[in-house]
Amino acid sequence: MPFFRYDERLGIPVPRLAKEWEMYSAEEQFAILTEWEEIRGRIPDRIMAFERLIIEMQERLGLEDSFDESCRLNGEISELASRVNDLNIWFRTG
Template sequence: MDYLVFDKRLGISVPGEYVDFDSISEKELEDFWLKWEKIRGTIPDRIQELDRMMEKLQTELSFEEDFEESCRLNAQIAELASIVNDLWLLYRVSP
């Protein structure tokens, strides 16, 4: 059984919501942590990618004169920042 599910918002697989680690075998737990460590290792690259997207949007925002478009860009930046924050929290999850 795979205890990791792809999270479209974050762009990575994450531990499932209802994983009862006390009820899975030692081998399954070991496999889970090995997979998670590989995924976890990709998080800094994903954050860099999101940072580049935010920088591009911030540049667009600095030249934007239309208020509604500025609000849309600002909302996109805020969502990306929220994703980055969530990724940093997940990055700190270790066995």
């Protein structure tokens, strides 16, 4: 059973453990931690990519005259900010 599943929303694999941590053998724990550290190392790049998109959308929002389009952009910015928050939580997990 794989220990990680790809999260489309975040753009990284996240842990998917089938049992309590203590139930894994030392070798399995080592393998899980090794893979997680490799994944975790990519999180800052994902955060920066989302932050760049947020900045682009904020710039577009500043020029937008349409209320409906402004609302749509605000919703997208909020979703991207939520992803950044979730990635920061995953980054601190480890």
